[in-house]
Amino acid sequence: MTPELQLDRQLCFALYAASRSMTQAYQPLLGELGLTYPQYLVLLVLWEQDGASVKQLGERLLLDSGTLTPLLKRLEAAGLLRRRRASDDERRVEVWLSDTGKALEEKAAAIPQAMRCRYGAEGREAESALLRQTLQQLTMLLQGKPG
């Protein structure tokens, strides 16, 4: 066995396992709101930036239209948002929150604190902020954007 290929030495697998574990930990909380984890991410962007285009959502979340289009259709079917061709550029599709979608932000506001508790980050704000920044830098590197 090549030592370099040991699973437990792979940063990539540590990332993959942590990311999926985190998503799983969110699931019970998001389930109460009727959301999946990627749907929650889309709403996080829209609560900051209502009316964002599919392209803008994709840039923030690093997702393409092949993922976003069906996801947005499901959120539209759930009544949380509406999709609209922009009048000044018919190629663009703008995504606007409905009142229900806007109102959901209040319920979601409790989630971050609940999760910090869940993964033992309470009282370790500095440590988890550092981890977050390290991951953000790594993402920029992997995306080929000079950091």
Add this chain to the structure above:
Amino acid sequence: MTPELQLDRQLCFALYAASRSMTQAYQPLLGELGLTYPQYLVLLVLWEQDGASVKQLGERLLLDSGTLTPLLKRLEAAGLLRRRRASDDERRVEVWLSDTGKALEEKAAAIPQAMRCRYGAEGREAESALLRQTLQQLTMLLQGKPG
């Protein structure tokens, strides 16, 4: 906008983005071997532990049979491994590498170094080992296993 809900402050999104970026960065290297990233992870386990059961693979990779069964069938169809009911317990399915599957380890041996170069980890072994350990601890926490 609730400040706590800002996308760029979410550890969960930093993880999600980094994990997918890492998988994307592996893709060109794995593509040459005809593998997807999860398939590569399965092979990492088998190169360490040939003959592992589906359950054992699932425990190492945190995946269930719903994911593994079709993935293993594809690797079997590609001629890299064979699945066999264990004779001492017919519930268990053992996964054994073919000669082709075993031989692939040599080609894969170049991947870790190529990737370290790719994400700027050269000469920063300590830093990336620390990140890996932090992520492994976080995963254990999220999986509810006392760390």
Add this chain to the structure above:
DNA sequence: GGAAATTAAATTGTACACAATTAAATATGC
């Protein structure tokens, strides 16, 4: 030793991811 509980995979159904292609709208260059 046989019913009930447990375990291991497979199956079913839904929802991402993402590469590759298509289609429509806008921008560009000559």
Add this chain to the structure above:
DNA sequence: GCATATTTAATTGTGTACAATTTAATTTCC
């Protein structure tokens, strides 16, 4: 001003993820 290139979404097809159910084999417990 018009052909060409670019941009933006949608579509198509493959491969995960994962919850929930099913099936078959083994344990457990009386």
